[in-house]
Each structure stands twice: as C-alpha cells, then as structure tokens.
Amino acid sequence: xxxxxxxxxxxxxxxxxxxxxxxxxxxxxxxxxxxxxxxxxxxxxxxxxxxxxxxxxxxxxxxxxxxxxxxxxxxxxxxxxxxxxxxxxxxxxxxxxxxxxxxxxxxxxxxxxxxxxxxxxxxxxxxxxxxxxxxxxxxxxxxxxxxxxxxxxxxxxxxx
Amino acid sequence: xxxxxxxxxxxxxxxxxxxxxxxxxxxxxxxxxxxxxxxxxxxxxxxxxxxxxxxxxxxxxxxxxxxxxxxxxxxxxxxxxxxxxxxxxxxxxxxxxxxxxxxxxxxxxxxxxxxxxxxxxxxxxxxxxxxxxxxxxxxxxxxxxxxxxxxxxxxxxxxxxxxxxxxxxxxxxxxxxxxxxxxxxxxxxxxxxxxxxxxxxxxxxxxxxxxxxxxxxxxxxxxxxxxxxxxxxxxxxxxxxxxxxxxxxxxxxxxxxxxxxxxxxxxxxxxxxxxxxxxxxxxxxxxxxxxxxxxxxxxxxxxxxxxxxxxxxxxxxxxxxxxxxxxxxxxxxxxxxxxxxxxxxxxxxxxxxxxxxxxxxxxxxxxxxxxxxxxxxxxxxxxxxxx
Numbered sequence: 433x434x435x436x437x438x439x440x441x442x443x444x445x446x447x448x449x450x451x452x453x454x455x456x457x458x459x460x461x462x463x464x465x466x467x468x469x470x471x472x473x474x475x476x477x478x479x480x481x482x483x484x485x486x487x488x489x490x491x492x493x494x495x496x497x498x499x500x501x502x503x504x505x506x507x508x509x510x511x512x513x514x515x516x517x518x519x520x521x522x523x524x525x526x527x528x529x530x531x532x533x534x535x536x537x538x539x540x541x542x543x544x545x546x547x548x549x550x551x552x553x554x555x556x557x558x559x560x561x562x563x564x565x566x567x568x569x570x571x572x573x574x575x576x577x578x579x580x581x582x583x584x585x586x587x588x589x590x591x592x
Numbered sequence: 593x594x595x596x597x598x599x600x601x602x603x604x605x606x607x608x609x610x611x612x613x614x615x616x617x618x619x620x621x622x623x624x625x626x627x628x629x630x631x632x633x634x635x636x637x638x639x640x641x642x643x644x645x646x647x648x649x650x651x652x653x654x655x656x657x658x659x660x661x662x663x664x665x666x667x668x669x670x671x672x673x674x675x676x677x678x679x680x681x682x683x684x685x686x687x688x689x690x691x692x693x694x695x696x697x698x699x700x701x702x703x704x705x706x707x708x709x710x711x712x713x714x715x716x717x718x719x720x721x722x723x724x725x726x727x728x729x730x731x732x733x734x735x736x737x738x739x740x741x742x743x744x745x746x747x748x749x750x751x752x753x754x755x756x757x758x759x760x761x762x763x764x765x766x767x768x769x770x771x772x773x774x775x776x777x778x779x780x781x782x783x784x785x786x787x788x789x790x791x792x793x794x795x796x797x798x799x800x801x802x803x804x805x806x807x808x809x810x811x812x813x814x815x816x817x818x819x820x821x822x823x824x825x826x827x828x829x830x831x832x833x834x835x836x837x838x839x840x841x842x843x844x845x846x847x848x849x850x851x852x853x854x855x856x857x858x859x860x861x862x863x864x865x866x867x868x869x870x871x872x873x874x875x876x877x878x879x880x881x882x883x884x885x886x887x888x889x890x891x892x893x894x895x896x897x898x899x900x901x902x903x904x905x906x907x908x909x910x911x912x913x914x915x916x917x918x919x920x921x922x923x924x925x926x927x928x929x930x931x932x933x934x935x936x937x938x939x940x941x942x943x944x945x946x947x948x949x950x951x952x953x954x955x956x957x958x959x960x961x962x963x964x965x966x967x968x969x970x971x972x973x974x975x976x977x978x979x
Contacts, residue, residue: 448728452719455710456650461613494612495619497660500633502623 463494466506472577475569477509479544490546512588513541515563520556535559539585551584564588596690597817597825598683598941598977600629600810603934606773606926609707610804614649617806618661618703621934625699625808626663629822637695639664641671642682642702644929647716650708662701662808674973676877676966677833678702678930681973683937684831686811696816703806704928713802720968734799736840736969738791741882743845745793748897752793756784757903758881759797759923765910766920768950771934773803773926784881800879803926807934809941826944830864830976832857835967843970851890851963851972858961859892862976867892871976872957873914873943875936877965878921887963888916890972915953918943929966936962937975944979
C-alpha cells in the first residue's frame with residue numbers, strides 16, 4: 433500500500449511529466465510609469481503624496497490606501513535613507529550555496545510611508561540596521577526604467 | 593436575515609490590454625462604486641475580492657496583492673473564487689456578510705488582468721485539464737465548448753444561424769456600454785458565420801475575448817439604506833449556487849443542471865414560482881453565444897431547446913418581452929473573468945434603478961436575474977434582484 437511505503441521518487445509510479453507554460457509581461461501601471469521614467473531619465477526617486485492624510489508613499493501609488501483619494505502629486509524622496517533591517521543570504525532559493533553572502537536591506541526615508549528592499553553594498557560584517565545610506569544608480573546609459581536601475585544602497589561615508 | 597441592497601456600482605474600461613496594474617484597476621472601479629453610492633471607504637465594514645486563477649495575472653496570492661486597490665486595507669477582507677462563476681458568486685459572498693448581520697456595508701471588488709499572461713491566457717487554461725487523462729493529448733479548452741455546443745445543436749436540431757443571433761444581439765447591445773471592448777452596431781449573422789473556425793462549430797465571433805478590467809459593487813443593509821436615505825438601491829431577493837460532477841464526461845451537456853439547481857434555490861428565496869412570468873429581464877453568462885441559450889434554459893426562462901426560438905423571434909432583444917444581456921454581455925463588453933460582475937450584478941443595479949442610459953430597457957422592469965458560470969465549466973451562481 434502506498435500509505436505504508438516511504439517513496440521519495442514519484443517516477444517509480446506510472447506517471448506523466450508536465451509543466452505549466454506561462455510567461456508574463458507585467459505593466460508597471462500609472463504610478464509605476466512616473467516612478468521608473470523619473471528614475472531612468474533624471475535619476476530621481478519619486479513618492480506620491482496624499483495631502484488629506486499627510487502621507488507620502490514610496491514606491492508611489494496611484495491612490496491612498498487609507499482615504500482612497502486618487503494621488504496625482506509627486507515629490508522627491510530624501511537622498512539619504514536609513515537601513516531599517518538587514519539579512520545576509522547564504523544559500524539561493526534552490527538551496528545552493530552562494531559564493532559570497534548577499535546582503536539585503538529594507539531602507540526607509542524620513543517622512544515617507546513604505547520604503548524599498550534592495551541590495552546593501554557592504555560586506556556582511558559591516559551591514560547593520562541604522563546605517564545611513566544612499567541609492568547607487570547605474571550610469572544613465574545603462575538605465576532602462578526598472579528597479580534594477582538601482583544597483584543597491586551604499587553607506588553615506590561623510591556621516592561617519 | 594437582514595435584507596440586503598446593492599447601492600452602488602462601478603467598472604473600468606474592458607480592453608485586451610490596459611496599462612494600469614491590477615491594483616489600479618481595482619481602485620478605479622471601487623472608487624466609482626463608492627462615489628455612486630455616496631459613501632467613502634470609511635463607511636465600509638468588510639470587503640470581498642473576487643478574482644480568477646492567480647496564473648492569469650501571474651501573481652501568486654492575487655487576492656492579497658489586490659487588497660489596497662480594493663479598499664481592504666485594515667478591514668476584514670476575503671478573496672473568493674469560483675472561476676468564471678465568481679462574476680456573480682462574489683456578490684453572494686458579500687450578501688452573506690450583510691444578511692448575517694455581521695456588516696452593514698460591504699464592498700465587492702472583482703478584477704482580472706489577463707493580458708499579463710503570454711502569449712495568451714489559453715496557455716494557462718490548458719492546465720485545468722486532468723493531468724493524467726487529458727493533458728497528454730494536449731487539449732485546447734475550446735474543444736469542450738465545441739463539443740457541448742455540437743451536442744446541444746444535435747439534440748434539438750438547432751441551426752448555427754440561430755446561435756449566431758445571440759452574438760449579434762449582444763455585440764449590438766454593447767454599443768450603449770461605455771466600457772465595451774467589442775461593440776459593433778453593424779454586425780450581422782453572416783459576419784459570425786463567416787468568421788474563422790476555431791474548433792467546429794465554434795467560430796471566432798461565437799466567443800468573448802480575453803480582457804483586462806475590474807468592477808465593484810457596494811452592498812448595504814436595509815437599516816443603513818433607510819438611515820442614509822439612499823434612493824438608488826436594488827434589493828437582493830434570492831441567491832443560489834451549485835456545482836456539478838468534477839468529470840466533464842459525467843455531465844449533461846445539453847441541459848446545465850448546475851444552473852437549474854442554483855436558480856431553483858434563488859427563486860425559492862425570492863418567492864418566485866413562475867420565473868417566466870415573474871422575472872422581467874436576465875443577464876445570463878454569455879462567454880459563448882450558445883451558452884446564453886444553455887443558461888436561459890437552466891434559469892428556467894425557456895423550455896429545453898426553446899431558447900434559440902425565443903432569440904429568433906426577438907423575445908430576448910432589449911425591447912423584447914424578456915430582454916437578455918441588455919448590457920451587451922461578455923460577447924460585447926468583454927470577458928475579464930471575475931470582473932464580468934459589471935455586466936451581471938452591475939447591469940441589474942443600473943437597469944433596476946433606471947441608470948442604464950442608452951442601454952435602459954424601454955419598458956418598466958422590476959425583477960432581474962443574473963447568472964455566472966465557471967469553475968471547471970460545471971458551476972452556476974445565480975442572484976435575483978428587485979427594484
């Protein structure tokens with residue numbers, strides 16, 4: 433009986449191999465269009481403002497999730513942010529060992545709701561929450577209008 | 593049970609490809625529905641989101657992804673899903689939130705962004721088949737509909753021309769719909785009969801298109817409606833839903849028993865014992881022209897095999913005795929699976945409150961029925977509404 437056997441290989445049974453073929457094209461949307469074009473063309477990071485709730489959203493949204501107003505006003509996010517939390521990945525999502533640990537950070541900006549998750553461009557032993565950081569962008573020619581136009585966040589050295 | 597009314601509705605344009613993200617589509621529909629009800633998000637107690645397989649949008653946990661645009665932030669929020677049946681079922685889920693006394697005001701928001709899926713959502717549909725019995729044969733979803741349509745035609749001796757009349761009627765009705773994707777004021781039966789054969793007898797113009805879009809409705813308790821003195825409301829007087837065998841080969845291909853059972857449940861609640869006399873108009877699910885006929889018979893609004901005759905005689909035209917899909921339906925407005933709520937529940941609300949504009953049925957109507965069809969093509973959901 434199946435239930436009594438420990439089976440680690442389903443191919444021992446009569447079977448049919450399959451896969452779900454589906455590729456996707458995701459649009460970045462109305463607010464995403466503003467954000468990524470400004471990032472690519474001007475190297476700016478924009479938030480959208482809800483004047484009613486005194487909230488600025490990063491990444492920008494087309495609407496306030498709280499008061500449900502449509503948001504049409506955009507403003508620059510402060511250049512310097514702060515690392516709120518870090519992790520260092522040692523294995524990738526398939527379980528394979530990475531040659532070097534990858535450092536990831538959640539970066540927040542004063543007065544801004546939300547923040548960005550991105551690479552932290554420091555060695556793991558120097559990565560810590562509380563560090564002041566700035567976005568390091570790819571050169572203009574290499575930017576294509578995606579989140580990867582940001583290479584990562586690096587510490588603001590002048591502050592230390 | 594608390595009496596429940598629909599007090600607002602909204603929907604986005606339906607198009608093959610829209611720039612907005614799914615969240616943004618939800619926001620636009622939800623904002624429109626709230627505005628039409630004269631409410632704000634703060635008035636909303638609970639939110640129901642209806643959306644079909646995650647694989648269309650390509651976002652796992654799609655309900656959670658859509659929640660901010662759906663007005664669900666920091667509220668009791670649930671996603672429901674019965675495939676295409678979600679178009680009517682999500683309103684049933686919203687209804688029980690209010691009918692039970694748990695909530696006074698519930699938002700129901702349905703969304704689909706099928707254009708994300710490349711090259712065509714058909715590649716995702718291909719995987720609803722049984723992985724052992726069917727998938728090794730590389731079936732296409734249209735095969736099922738083609739065989740069902742052929743069986744219906746064979747048993748009742750229905751001519752293709754009479755089925756094509758449904759596509760013509762609905763695409764013409766959609767001319768009055770501001771969101772419509774495939775309205776055509778000049779389409780003829782010959783256009784349908786001469787369109788590309790996909791899987792005989794299904795031709796290109798027998799089928800609704802894949803679409804992007806969102807729709808929303810606001811439901812409220814009788815107390816709330818009275819206290820706020822809301823004038824534009826349509827009462828939900830009956831609901832029903834039912835699913836047939838999981839095996840396609842075990843179903844009656846000629847008569848949709850699952851629709852009939854759901855309809856009987858809804859009619860009993862609504863105290864309807866003579867549906868053809870007591871129901872003034874219908875919005876059955878019409879992703880294919882023959883399905884409107886199938887569903888009219890399942891809804892007991894036509895005898896078995898009679899729906900094509902009623903269509904030929906003009907009974908189901910907007911100015912006929914029993915208008916069917918005055919919205920333009922999925923064939924005319926478009927088919928963003930769950931978001932078809934805009935033509936099913938939304939249209940009933942707009943017709944019953946006299947807000948359907950160019951689509952308004954020219955004679956007085958008091959009772960409408962809407963129905964959606966889905967899951968593995970064996971699910972029916974039915975809502976009866978009264979003005």
